[in-house]
Amino acid sequence: MFLPVETGLRPERAPSFHDQFVVLFGAHFHRLYRYMSRVSGDPDLAADVAQDAFAKLYGRGSLPDAPEAWLITVALNLFRNAASTRTRRLRLLTPARGEAVLADPPTSPDAALEAEDTRRRVRQALDKMPERGRNMLLLRGEGYSYRDIAQALDVNETSVGVLLARARRAFREIYGESTDAP
Numbered sequence: 079m080f081l082p083v084e085t086g087l088r089p090e091r092a093p094s095f096h097d098q099f100v101v102l103f104g105a106h107f108h109r110l111y112r113y114m115s116r117v118s119g120d121p122d123l124a125a126d127v128a129q130d131a132f133a134k135l136y137g138r139g140s141l142p143d144a145p146e147a148w149l150i151t152v153a154l155n156l157f158r159n160a161a162s163t164r165t166r167r168l169r170l171l172t173p174a175r176g177e178a179v180l181a182d183p184p185t186s187p188d189a190a191l192e193a194e195d196t197r198r199r200v201r202q203a204l205d206k207m208p209e210r211g212r213n214m215l216l217l218r219g220e221g222y223s224y225r226d227i228a229q230a231l232d233v234n235e236t237s238v239g240v241l242l243a244r245a246r247r248a249f250r251e252i253y254g255e256s257t258d259a260p
Contacts, residue, residue, distance in 0.1 A: 095139060095140055095141065098141055099132075099135065099136055099141070102135075102141070102145055103132055106145075106146060106149065107128060107129075107132060109220050109221065109222075110128045110131065110132075110149055110150065110153055110220075111124050111125055111128040112124075112220055113150070113153075113216055113217060113219075113220040113222075114127045114128050114153050114157060116216045116219070116220075117154070117157060117212075117213070117216055118157055118160075118161070119201055123157070123160055126160070127153050127156045127157050127160060128153060130153075130156050131149050131152040131153040131156060132149065134152055135148065135149060135152070144225075144226070144229045146222065146226045146230075147225075147226050147228075147229030147230040150217065150222070150226065150230035151230050154213070154230075199253060200253065202252075203249055203252040203253040204216075204249070206252045207245065207248055207249060207252065208248075210231055210233070210241070210245075211241070211244065211245030211248055211249075212245070213230075213231055214227055214231065214238070214241055214242050214245050215242070215245050215246065215249060217230065217231075218242055224238040224239065227242075
């Protein structure tokens with residue numbers, strides 16, 4: 079008969095969901111927040127959406143097979159819901175009040191003017207792009223892998239490179255048109 083030798087070491091236990099969640103949150107919250115900030119153009123909304131996506135994951139009680147892609151998908155859905163709510167609210171506001179709600183605080187006048195012009199042109203170019211291309215560029219800009227992008231946007235992973243190249247080309251063309259305008 080074989081008797082196990084007592085080593086004094088405790089057998090390792092699998093990390094709990096809470097422990098896995100804490101590690102995932104620490105590693106990916108800021109990345110998801112930056113992506114959503116670029117998608118929305120509103121840092122406060124991005125923080126809310128990213129936080130809500132992680133709250134939904136925690137409420138789920140288990141990690142999905144691809145947690146990063148799951149978080150992106152949930153965050154995009156939350157953003158779409160928030161954007162449609164915001165659009166309805168802004169229609170009810172007077173134009174002056176609506177502009178005040180969405181205005182960024184100014185920095186130095188010269189730097190603010192130049193930064194605002196660039197930000198406006200980039201935002202206009204992104205807004206003119208198809209949603210999938212825009213999301214691909216923004217996700218890749220945040221360093222997400224081709225696999226994460228493919229899963230989040232429901233495209234074939236082998237197509238991501240080609241689709242990204244097309245999106246980059248489309249952005250350059252649209253952005254170039256905005257700099258050529260008088």
